[in-house]
Amino acid sequence: MNELCKSIYTLKEENCKYVIVIFFDIMGFFYNLCWPSLLVELKKLNIHKQLWKVIENYFKDRVIEVETADGVVAKTPTRGCSQGSVLGPVSWNLAFQPCLDMLSGMQQVEMVVGYADDLAVVIKRSSRLDLETKANEITGKMTSWCRGNKLTISSDKTKYVLFKGSLNYNRGPIIKINGKSIKSERYIKYLGLILDEKLNFRQHTTIVKNKAVKIT
Numbered sequence: 080m081n082e083l084c085k086s087i088y089t090l091k092e093e094n095c096k097y098v099i100v101i102f103f104d105i106m107g108f109f110y111n112l113c114w115p116s117l118l119v120e121l122k123k124l125n126i127h128k129q130l131w132k133v134i135e136n137y138f139k140d141r142v143i144e145v146e147t148a149d150g151v152v153a154k155t156p157t158r159g160c161s162q163g164s165v166l167g168p169v170s171w172n173l174a175f176q177p178c179l180d181m182l183s184g185m186q187q188v189e190m191v192v193g194y195a196d197d198l199a200v201v202i203k204r205s206s207r208l209d210l211e212t213k214a215n216e217i218t219g220k221m222t223s224w225c226r227g228n229k230l231t232i233s234s235d236k237t238k239y240v241l242f243k244g245s246l247n248y249n250r251g252p253i254i255k256i257n258g259k260s261i262k263s264e265r266y267i268k269y270l271g272l273i274l275d276e277k278l279n280f281r282q283h284t285t286i287v288k289n290k291a292v293k294i295t
Contacts (some may be wrong), residue, residue, distance in 0.1 A: 080270050086190040086201050087278060091243045095203040097210050098189075098243035100274075101254070102267055103221060104236035108196035109167065112160040112174055113229045114138045120173045137166070158229065171195065178224050185220065187213035194270055203243075211252035214239070218256050234259040240267050240276055 083100070090098045118135060144153045160170045175193060182191045182200060190201040200217055204210035218232075225232050234256040241251070241263060251263050266275035266282045273283035 080192075080194075080272060083190070083192045083199055083201070083269075084274075084278065087242050090189060090201070090203050091278075093203070096205045096244050097207070097241065097246070098201070098203045099210065099214065099239050099241050099252070101200045101202070101214065101217065101239045101261075102237065102269060103198040103200065104233040105196050105198070105225065106231045106233045108175075108230065109160050109171070111158050111230055112170060113158050115157065116228045117170055117174045120177065124173075134166075168195075174228070178221070181220060181224060182217065185217065187217055197270060199269060207246060207250075207252055211254065214252055214254045218254060218261075222256055232256050234261055237261045238264045238267055240264055240274065242276055242278060 087098060087100065118138065121134060122131070141156055142153050143156055144151050146152075160167050175196075178198075179191055179193050182188050187202060188200055189203050192199040192201075202210065202214055202217065204213060222232055237256055238261060239254060246252070254261050266273050268274075273280070273286055275282040
C-alpha cells in the first residue's frame with residue numbers, strides 16, 4: 080500500500096496530465112488456481128528433484144466424492160488452493176508471478192502492486208485518448224493471461240480511480256473487459272484502506288469515525 084501511494088504521489092508531481100490506477104478483481108482466484116499452470120512455473124525454478132516429486136504428488140490423484148440420491152459422484156479436481164492453507168501463499172506467488180512480470184514489462188505501466196489476489200496497475204498519460212488506448216491494451220493483456228490460466232476477471236468489480244487530472248465522469252476513458260466497460264470511482268477500498276481521488280484519506284477517516292461513533 081505504501082509503495083502504491085508513493086508511486087501516485089510521485090507521478091502527481093511529474094509532467095503528465097492524467098494518472099489512473101486500475102484495481103483488478105479476479106473471480107475466485109484461490110479456488111480456481113490452475114494446477115497445471117502452477118506446476119509449469121514450479122518446474123522453471125529447477126528445485127531439487129525429490130522436493131519437486133513431493134509437491135507434484137500433492138496435486139496428483141486427488142478425487143472428490145459426493146453422495147447424491149443417485150449414488151456417489153466422483154470428480155478429479157485440477158484447480159483450487161484454499162485460502163489459509165500452508166501452500167496457499169507460495170502457490171499464489173508462483174502462479175501469479177508471470178502475470179506481474181508481463182504487466183511490469185509493458186511500457187504503458189508505471190507500477191504494478193500485487194498482494195494476494197488484489198492487483199493494482201498504475202498508468203500515466205498526457206491525453207484522454209492515449210489514456211483510454213493504453214488502459215485497454217493492459218486490460219486486454221490481463222484478460223488473455225487469465226483466459227490462458229482458466230481464470231476470469233470480474234468486469235463488475237474491477238474499477239479505476241483517476242488520481243490526477245480532471246475528466247467529466249460521463250466522458251471519462253472507456254476501459255473495457257470482455258466487451259463491458261468498467262466503472263470509474265472517486266474512492267475505492269484497497270487492502271483495508273479507502274483511497275480517494277485526492278489521496279488525502281478523508282473518506283477513510285470519515286468511515287472509521289462513523290464506525291467508532293456507532294460502536295460508542
